[in-house]
Amino acid sequence: MALNQATAHELITRLQQREITARELVQATLDRISAVDGQINAFISIDAEGALTHADEIDRRRAKNEPLGPLAGIPLALKDVLCVRGGRTTCGSKILEHYIAPYDATVVAQLRAADAIIIGKTNMDEFAMGSSCENSYFGPTLNPRDPERVPGGSSGGSAAAVAADETILALGTDTGGSVRQPAGYCGVVGLKPTYGRVSRYGLVAYASSLDQIGPISKDVEDTALLLQAIAGHDPRDSTSIDAPVANYLAEFKDGIKGLKVGLAQEHFPAGLDAEVATAAQSAAATLADAGAELVDVQLPVAGHPEYCIGTYYLIAMGEASANLTRYDGVKYGHRAEGDLNLQEMYLRTRSEGFGEEVKRRIMLGTYALSAGYYDAYYRKAQQVRTLIRQDFEKAFTACDILLSPVAPTTAFRLGEQTDDPLQMYLNDIYTASVNLAGIPGISVPYANGADGLPIGVQLLAPPLEEAKLLRMAYALERTTA
Ligand code: GLN
Numbered sequence: 001m002a003l004n005q006a007t008a009h010e011l012i013t014r015l016q017q018r019e020i021t022a023r024e025l026v027q028a029t030l031d032r033i034s035a036v037d038g039q040i041n042a043f044i045s046i047d048a049e050g051a052l053t054h055a056d057e058i059d060r061r062r063a064k065n066e067p068l069g070p071l072a073g074i075p076l077a078l079k080d081v082l083c084v085r086g087g088r089t090t091c092g093s094k095i096l097e098h099y100i101a102p103y104d105a106t107v108v109a110q111l112r113a114a115d116a117i118i119i120g121k122t123n124m125d126e127f128a129m130g131s132s133c134e135n136s137y138f139g140p141t142l143n144p145r146d147p148e149r150v151p152g153g154s155s156g157g158s159a160a161a162v163a164a165d166e167t168i169l170a171l172g173t174d175t176g177g178s179v180r181q182p183a184g185y186c187g188v189v190g191l192k193p194t195y196g197r198v199s200r201y202g203l204v205a206y207a208s209s210l211d212q213i214g215p216i217s218k219d220v221e222d223t224a225l226l227l228q229a230i231a232g233h234d235p236r237d238s239t240s241i242d243a244p245v246a247n248y249l250a251e252f253k254d255g256i257k258g259l260k261v262g263l264a265q266e267h268f269p270a271g272l273d274a275e276v277a278t279a280a281q282s283a284a285a286t287l288a289d290a291g292a293e294l295v296d297v298q299l300p301v302a303g304h305p306e307y308c309i310g311t312y313y314l315i316a317m318g319e320a321s322a323n324l325t326r327y328d329g330v331k332y333g334h335r336a337e338g339d340l341n342l343q344e345m346y347l348r349t350r351s352e353g354f355g356e357e358v359k360r361r362i363m364l365g366t367y368a369l370s371a372g373y374y375d376a377y378y379r380k381a382q383q384v385r386t387l388i389r390q391d392f393e394k395a396f397t398a399c400d401i402l403l404s405p406v407a408p409t410t411a412f413r414l415g416e417q418t419d420d421p422l423q424m425y426l427n428d429i430y431t432a433s434v435n436l437a438g439i440p441g442i443s444v445p446y447a448n449g450a451d452g453l454p455i456g457v458q459l460l461a462p463p464l465e466e467a468k469l470l471r472m473a474y475a476l477e478r479t480t481a
Contacts, residue, residue, distance in 0.1 A: 003028040004165045008074045008222045011168060015073045018062070022055035022073030025168075026117055029075045033120070033166045041141050042151075042161040044080045045088050046120035051075065054117045069115035071229055076111060077167040079158050080121035081128055082213070083202040084108050091204050092124040092136040092154075095353030096333045105202020106237070107171060107213055107230045114229040119167055122157030126355045127324065128178055128206040130154050131427040134418055135357045142414070145187060145453055149411040152182030152427075158216045159186040169226050170216040175206050176312050177407075177431025179214040180443035184406035184456025187445040189223050189473070190216045192431075194463045195438035196241035198227075199234030207319035208239075210312075210435040220444065220474045224248040227466060243464060252470040257291035259472065262399030265296065266303025267430065273409050279447040279455040280405045286479035287403070287472070295399050302391040302433040307384055309425055312432035314368050314381035320358075321365030327353060360421065389437040392460070401472045402460040404430050406443045410453035430458055440466050442473045 003011065003025050014020045030048050037043055058073045078084065081091050083101035085108075090096045104112070111118065125135040133141040133156025141156040143149040144164035151160040155172025159182035162170050172179040174192035183190025192214045200211055215226035228249060233242040263284055268277050288294050301307050329335035329349030336348030354362070368377035395402060407427055417424045434441040439460055446457040457476065461469040 002165070004032045004168070006168070007218050008071065008168050008225055011074060012071070015062070022058040022117065023052060025073060026051050026055040026075055026119065029119060029167055032164070036164055037166060039142065039147060040144055040160055040164055040166070041139055042122055042157040042164065042166055043077070043120045044090055044092070044123050044138050044157070047087065047118065051117050051119045058115055058117070069113055070225065071111065072115035074116050075119045075168050076116045077120050077122050077158060077161045077170040078108070078118060079124050079155050079170070079172045081124060081173055081204045082108060082171060083204070084118065084121070088121070089204065090138070091128070092126040092138060093354065093358070094137045094334060095327045097137065099333045103202065106199035106234045108202065110230050116169070116229070122155070122161055122170060124157055125154035126358050127204070127320070128154040128173055128175055129320065129357050129361055131177070131181060131424050132412070132417065133157065133182070134414065135355055137355060140414060143186060143411050146411070148413055149453065150185065150414055152185035152407070152411060154178040155216065156182045159183050159188055159190065162186070162188045162216050162218060169222060171213055171230070172216050173203060174212050174214050174435065175210045176316060176435050177428045179216060180431050180441055180456070180458060181407050181427060183216055183443040184445070184454065185411035187454030188216055188218055189220055189442065189444055190214060191223050191227060191442045192434065192440060193227065193231065193466060194241070194440045195435070196239050197440070197464065197466065198230050199232070199237040199240050201234055201236040205323040207316040208323065209319060210316060212435070220252070220470060220477050223442070223473070224252055224470050241464070246467040248467055248470055251467055252474045254471060255291060256287065256472055256475045259292050259401060259468070260295050260399040261287050261292045261472070262295050262297035262395055262402045264299040264303050264395065264402065264404065266299050267404040275410070275447070275449045276405045276408060276455055280403060280457050283446050283457040283476055283479070284403050287476060290475050290479060297395040297398050297402065299391045299395060301384065302388040302437065305426060305429040308388060308433040308436065309429060311381045311384040311388065312428065312436055313425055314377050315385065315436070317361045317365030318369045318378050319365070321362045321369065324358070324362055357421070385436045388433050392437045392439055396462045400461070400468060404458045404460070406430055406456035406458045410449045410451060410455055434460055439463055440469055442469055444473050444476050446476065
């Protein structure tokens, strides 16, 4: 097997045993990027020189038996919404096409401390708004499993890069499903941690009360490794949770005997794609064979698309409209040229700099927050959000883990949903409620559809129960092997 096809945990052992060097490994991923990324378009920027220099440094330190971090020499790709000092951070947008970040995101600093090697920045829906990776100023990313299909979004570049063996590990961000859904569409593992478990400092904000950074990898063990490196309290993020970080690698192979897995009938409505429903049900049955107990639970609000999609999009767009006011041509990014007064400069800069979907959301979000409409839309959405959180709290009194599909279908065709935003938003029916509740969720590849495309299964846990979530995910991964 080529080096770039292996998992991080296998490669870490081979690096430690000096069977391979970090340079060989980085070179293998760069060669793969050169060979396939012209077609897949998973990357916006690639730092070949920086990555090779870093690899040589790791190899030198290893030769001298100096202490190395847990991810020493492992190539990693970052969604292009995470700031890397001195490098370009575009957010998939024309408005930030030439923006150079002046500082490192906390996760980037943590990854450097772990001695991971950053090889590049991945493509994404503009400002993380989308479910297909088609809303990028840098063109769409294609699904490595079928280039006529989308990879999912918004972290489509990160998921595709892992699935195409262009990187070993990647980080994405998940506001309403953007790590889990592309992981599901590309057949890799994606985890959204508990809100506040991973610092958002240096993550360009989309919807601040929902955004979380999460690992994308080839297997559950790699997800645990990467989460271990980035979890923890950060005084620079006021929403960061000041609680000890569990040892995610300690127990996740311990089995699932006695754990209760909840299934909500609301997640299996009449008319749900039969393959998607069957995959989730058969995943539950195999977990029962492995020792879990299956229980029925109810999610009367969180399980209903008309509540959770409406609530999610009202809150996400409201927060986005506020967060994106900073892009006005004064301090950041693109500025319209010409003999313009201030008002005209703002207007033209934003009209030229943002794409269609971002503009739609700024307008809808501003409307929902405006005087006279606030109570009917934004405040109401906040109230329903509380009900959604309570739904999950109640369900978790009866089970340890909830199991559901990740998305209602397998990866759809490029262009198939671009003219129908509402249809596109419905891709998030299983994932968005999870961000509204702030709980952790993971997408594990489980089956293949008749079209040969991967079908993922989603597992959810109460806040800060990532260790238990990974244990269940590991058991599920074993049943599919
Ligand atoms: N598809 C959802 C949206 O467009 C989720 C995106 C995300 O998680 N960043 O808002």
